Amino acid sequence: MSQRVLPQKTYYLVFAALLLLTLVTVEVAFFDMGILNFSIALAISTCKSLIVILYFMHLRYSSRLTWVVAGAGFFWLFILMALTMSDYLTRAWLSVPGW
Amino acid sequence: MRIGQGRSRLTEIHAVPAHQFDDLDQQREASSLGMWVFLVTEIMFFGGMFTGYTVYRHAYPEVFADASRRLSVVLGALNTSILICSSLTMALAVRSAQAGKRRALIGFLVLTMLLGSAFLGIKSVEYAHKFHEHLVPGATFTFPGPRAQHAELFFSFYFAMTGLHALHMVIGIAILGALVALSWRGRFCPEDYAAVENTGLYWHFVDIVWIFLFPLLYLISRT
């Protein structure tokens, strides 16, 4: 938690960016770009989350410990999803009946 | 996180830390770290469902896309915007507390509550629509095509994830209400506004969950 008071402008800029990115993500969904659709949607969501965390949640001005804690949370979710999906994504590699 | 004695004015009166803390700085840092650690648990809590959703979307991509199209992009996008507005007002509320501006603090807190309630209102409208369209998982679920079961899976995750999210919103609005009452009584000052900042962290986190839910549930494929 930081003690410095950010200028109001910062918050309004982040707000505008969030709305803009929302617009983009909706628009992109109406174009068929195959696998790219998902990646772009995820990338935009990640950007939006980043600016919320960094500016609204003041992570940019917080201690290194807070950075580690926030990072660890997302990293652990990544572990859960990656290792779980590694099962499903590699099942077809071995062409053994029943697998 | 409570201050030792009741206070009636924002500015000069110094708060007393709780007995286990040596000073207000330690108390503030501890409560902030506590909230961040709690948010990590929330990431994992929602994360279990995000993982399940990912597994099934990977397994049944077309049906999930079909099911997703039954959700209203307009309402979803509107709700996303409302929630983003509420994050702005929440951040400005925290800023007001930082700057010792009690009236602005109360105003922004109330605005955040109103926006949050609007979100929940629209959500209920959406749920009502789904009920009427027989898209609520269970005995009444109906979906065209041979893969109705997989569509029901989509809607199970839709209701579970947005439902859990909505529950967090309700709790958040209740906490905001408590903060309004406390602010009214002059509880917060620039030296001690940890409860407001930490509620802000919670509120922004709930916003971030929605930031991911919206495209994952509503925008799988709109072509």
Place this chain on the structure above:
Amino acid sequence: MRTPASEPREHYLNVSYGVRSWLFTTDHKRIALLYLLAITFFFFVGGAFAVLIRLELMTPAGDLVQSETYNKLFTMHGLIMVFFFLIPSIPAVLGNFLVPMMIGARDLAFPRLNLASWYIFIVGGLFTMFAVVAGGVDTGWTFYTPYSSTYSNTHVVATALGVFITGFSSILTGLNFIVTIHKMRAPGLTWFRLPLFIWAHYATSLIMVLGTPVLAITIALVAIERVLRIGIFDPALGGDPILFQHLFWFYSHPAVYIMILPAMGVMSELVACFSRKRVFGYGFIAFSSLAIAVLGFLVWGHHMFVSGQSVYAAIVFSILSFLVAIPSAVKVFNWTATLYKGSISYQTPMLYAFGFIGLFTVGGLTGLFLASLGVDVHVTDTYFVVAHFHYIMVGGVVMGYLGGIHFWWPKISGRMYPEGWGRLAALVIFIGFNLTFFPQFLLGYLGMPRRYHFYPPEFQVLNVMSSAGASILGVGYLIPMVYLIWSLRYGAVADSNPWEAKGLEWQTPSPPPTQNFEQTPVVQDEAYAYWPGEVEVD
């Protein structure tokens, strides 16, 4: 340094009387005792189920109870022992009591949250006890779907709710410990001067905080699926039971490290004190705790080798499972090196420590057997697995718990337990334990499956040995319960540091005052600053 052997006039036990002063306390020491009472109760309940199981298994035929009942017995034994005894035991009792004291703090960071944790634990326990009393649950503690979510006719929802609620108790305790250890250390107490007990509890708390929420949401989904009859994990309705297993074991494997890490923390304290020697390789032990916490999250698929999981994923999980054994081995080597050329004395806590080191090593090594894909496909779901995890849980965690209870009993109660009886009980427990569980390695290897209440007649001798051992083990557990309670009134009054141990908790009277220290201590020494030739404990 000895202080006069007289009890201080006011301490945390006598500062206030009455039920309200206990049920509304925010003193971490009283909350620790509230947990002690609760988990002891659950230990009896879980133990009762164990008695019934071992009674049934004395004969090859399923003649004591029916299959359906037996399924309930092993399910409830597992559920209660895991969630309501093992997971809280050391952290909620010894951790709650000692973490603030060891770091020179007056209390945890969030005392009221600590009390809330206890109440949440009790509510979760009540839900589960309701399920037990109302007819039980038979899904196995692992709740595998779709049996648990669709086909079982027992009180799954109540049990699931009980586990869900109790999970939050664990999460909040972990959160409290993390913040406390980061933010409330006494002046001069840098991270590398911390007792290894604290490092162990810090690592444990990381696991509690990162893993338990996933169990919570998973078990909630099972309950929802059951109530609403939707098909999240039911293949007949489009769901995937393996998904349940991934989500379940993501928590439940790290959960075993939640159980063992605190016991390892206790070990470091005991081995150092009773060898009068600083712990060998302090840094390695500290980092190995963190390594176990992290690596422990990467191995859960080893519970799913025969589930239909991808072979490639299984291979990766197998390799990682071998890796996670390394930090545990590092600890065992370092404790052994600590003992080497130490001035060893054989008080009760040290007997438990020796028991732990031997039994945990056996349990850990047999874990490697199970991590190996080629062996696991043969011994999975047999008594080999049952023996393996009981060597860790009972031979490891419970021994560590009992060792810790004895070691810190004078601090907690202001009284010494009777040393002769303590040593006797430790010996009885060790013998009873090995007689109970070693035959189970043989049984499993010979092919006896777990969770069956009948078996081929040629397995009877080993089963009878196991049941006989269980009765000895049961007696062994009862002995300390009797003398510890006895000691509260008749035990020798303890001074502040009866073991001449290092550590801030020994610098304050026994029992401690509510605020733990008259003045916040300032730390200048390293941890375990035992020097050769210092005063020896008799």
